[in-house]
Amino acid sequence: MNDGKIPHIKSVETRHLEEREALFRGLHNLDRRAFLKISTGAAAAAVAAGVNYPFHSFLPISVAYADDRPGFNFAYISDSHLYVKAKNERFIRQLLRAVDDVNALDPQPDFVLYGGDLAQLGRKEELDVGAQVLKSLKAPVHMMAGEHDWFYDMGHRWNELFGPETYSFDHKGVHFVVLMSVQEKDFWTARGMSPAERMHTVAGLDNAVQSAFEVGAAQREWLRKDLEKVSKSTPLIVFSHSPLYKLYRPWNFWTDDAEDVQALLQPFDHVTVLHGHTHQVLTNRIGHIQFHGMLSTAWPWPYAPQGLPALTVQMNRPNPFDVSDGLGDGSATVHPDGLVDKLYSLWNRNPMQVKASYLSSGGKSDIPVPPTLSSY
Amino acid sequence: MKKTASLALLLLAAMVQARADDSVAPPHSPAGAPGSNTVKLCDNKTTVQISKDAPKTHAEGQKISDALMAQWQAKNPDKDWVKEEVEAHQVVTPEDNSKLVGTGQSSTYGAVSQQDVQVWNNETYKMAVYGSTVFHSGDELGSDIAVSCDMCHPRAANTHPETYPKFQPQLGRVALLRDMINWCIEHPVRGKVLAPDDPKMRALEAYILAQRKGVPLDYGKR
Numbered sequence: 001m002n003d004g005k006i007p008h009i010k011s012v013e014t015r016h017l018e019e020r021e022a023l024f025r026g027l028h029n030l031d032r033r034a035f036l037k038i039s040t041g042a043a044a045a046a047v048a049a050g051v052n053y054p055f056h057s058f059l060p061i062s063v064a065y066a067d068d069r070p071g072f073n074f075a076y077i078s079d080s081h082l083y084v085k086a087k088n089e090r091f092i093r094q095l096l097r098a099v100d101d102v103n104a105l106d107p108q109p110d111f112v113l114y115g116g117d118l119a120q121l122g123r124k125e126e127l128d129v130g131a132q133v134l135k136s137l138k139a140p141v142h143m144m145a146g147e148h149d150w151f152y153d154m155g156h157r158w159n160e161l162f163g164p165e166t167y168s169f170d171h172k173g174v175h176f177v178v179l180m181s182v183q184e185k186d187f188w189t190a191r192g193m194s195p196a197e198r199m200h201t202v203a204g205l206d207n208a209v210q211s212a213f214e215v216g217a218a219q220r221e222w223l224r225k226d227l228e229k230v231s232k233s234t235p236l237i238v239f240s241h242s243p244l245y246k247l248y249r250p251w252n253f254w255t256d257d258a259e260d261v262q263a264l265l266q267p268f269d270h271v272t273v274l275h276g277h278t279h280q281v282l283t284n285r286i287g288h289i290q291f292h293g294m295l296s297t298a299w300p301w302p303y304a305p306q307g308l309p310a311l312t313v314q315m316n317r318p319n320p321f322d323v324s325d326g327l328g329d330g331s332a333t334v335h336p337d338g339l340v341d342k343l344y345s346l347w348n349r350n351p352m353q354v355k356a357s358y359l360s361s362g363g364k365s366d367i368p369v370p371p372t373l374s375s376y
Numbered sequence: 377m378k379k380t381a382s383l384a385l386l387l388l389a390a391m392v393q394a395r396a397d398d399s400v401a402p403p404h405s406p407a408g409a410p411g412s413n414t415v416k417l418c419d420n421k422t423t424v425q426i427s428k429d430a431p432k433t434h435a436e437g438q439k440i441s442d443a444l445m446a447q448w449q450a451k452n453p454d455k456d457w458v459k460e461e462v463e464a465h466q467v468v469t470p471e472d473n474s475k476l477v478g479t480g481q482s483s484t485y486g487a488v489s490q491q492d493v494q495v496w497n498n499e500t501y502k503m504a505v506y507g508s509t510v511f512h513s514g515d516e517l518g519s520d521i522a523v524s525c526d527m528c529h530p531r532a533a534n535t536h537p538e539t540y541p542k543f544q545p546q547l548g549r550v551a552l553l554r555d556m557i558n559w560c561i562e563h564p565v566r567g568k569v570l571a572p573d574d575p576k577m578r579a580l581e582a583y584i585l586a587q588r589k590g591v592p593l594d595y596g597k598r
Contacts, residue, residue, distance in 0.1 A: 201464070205527075251531075
């Protein structure tokens with residue numbers, strides 16, 4: 001201390017975040033011994049520093065990797081709601097942060113799912129700037145459309161940039177399906193709305209003039225045919241922008257033909273649905289189907305006042321004094337049996353993991369840490 | 377509400393008509409075509425011509441009233457803003473109070489008419505509905521990044537006005553609902569902070585409180 005150099009002092013918060021970061025980054029590719037070393041190390045450091053946090057939430061270790069069984073990861077970024085460049089300052093910065101997060105993952109995920117609502121008002125300029133930012137992702141990207149991308153030009157620019165909105169692909173023995181679940185029945189023609197008015201109506205979450213989201217008969221028929229050639233024991237992972245169940249109609253946390261779509265998925269042994277739109281940690285199970293929400297990079301939504309699935313462990317109510325609280329990105333670990341451990345990488349907070357075993361056990365094991373401050 | 381307006385107009389129309397019958401045109405009234413009378417709306421501008429021979433029945437009076445109202449609404453298309461706003465965004469209605477009508481001890485203050493109840497209700501609701509228009513518009517708050525309140529608080533969810541006042545360490549003092557509204561306007565919305573008695577601030581408070589109707593007050597709650 002007396003050699004004339006100023007000692008490099010880090011605050012408790014900085015050290016805490018660094019330790020957490022190291023642990024978090026390493027989680028995806030750990031064997032059990034390395035995991036124990038890191039997690040006990042982090043816990044001991046935390047105790048030594050007098051940091052009071054529930055460090056059992058530092059334990060989202062994926063069993064697939066600890067057991068050296070094959071499995072894989074994919075990452076997600078969702079709901080960035082970009083405006084035209086002049087108005088973009090915050091939302092674009094937040095999307096860039098998510099891209100940096102995903103690019104820093106080591107090893108890299110097999111692919112990145114973009115969960116929809118890249119744009120806020122469906123304009124070409126908004127979609128273009130989003131496409132430009134997403135190009136800097138190192139891993140391949142699979143795109144999904146959201147209602148904010150769609151209702152200005154009915155998907156024209158989105159299709160030009162990213163191709164068809166409904167498609168499927170196979171990856172490492174898992175069949176993936178991407179749906180466009182936010183179709184709406186025509187509410188605009190009778191009201192003589194302009195494209196901008198139509199888009200603005202859909203863009204308001206609590207706007208009651210719009211119709212309910214739906215997958216629609218044509219797409220359900222496509223899904224039925226697509227699944228015909230897939231064996232029932234093949235793991236199935238479905239991406240939809242809206243949750244493929246009925247949660248709360250006044251905010252369109254809802255898919256109107258959810259039961260019909262679920263009926264097509266139920267015959268499969270292992271089905272997981274990942275959805276955007278709800279901007280929060282959201283968990284559900286209906287029969288064989290496990291559902292997970294995705295975080296937004298733009299703003300968090302409150303939990304719906306009714307209809308919240310019993311299996312959902314809420315994330316803490318976002319802090320209004322921190323504009324990026326309750327936001328983030330995340331990833332999913334796909335087990336060899338096709339079930340998914342879902343990781344919510346919340347910015348400035350401990351990550352939350354919702355394991356397949358939590359859902360399979362009906363909420364009896366691997367229960368995520370409950371929130372201190374729940375939603376009003 | 378429409379019925380009341382129609383009745384009032386009918387009364388007016390009847391009065392004007394009565395005067396026209398005496399061949400005394402109301403002041404500043406444009407001269408009618410021969411064989412017809414001019415009926416003027418209370419805005420002192422809108423008029424309709426009616427035949428002098430038109431039967432003086434309730435149905436005819438209603439026709440005059442409807443014709444005047446239709447003209448006025450065509451000239452003032454945005455005057456249906458309450459209806460439009462409520463169609464898009466549900467706003468909780470205020471306490472009805474109609475059980476007070478005609479009851480009580482007959483003191484001047486205690487005598488409540490149906491009209492009193494209607495005026496209380498309309499005016500109170502209108503303020504909350506105006507708050508809803510401000511709440512759902514980044515432009516109304518001068519946001520330079522097009523962010524509005526409903527983006528994080530659909531139907532004012534998670535605004536919990538019943539928990540104020542409470543100490544907010546980040547503000548360094550005890551915050552009232554309006555302090556939190558202004559914090560949000562300044563930071564996430566990036567608009568212009570409102571004075572405590574600004575009509576927009578008053579309306580925002582009205583809307584947020586309206587949406588929590590029936591929730592017990594619980595100041596200081598986290």
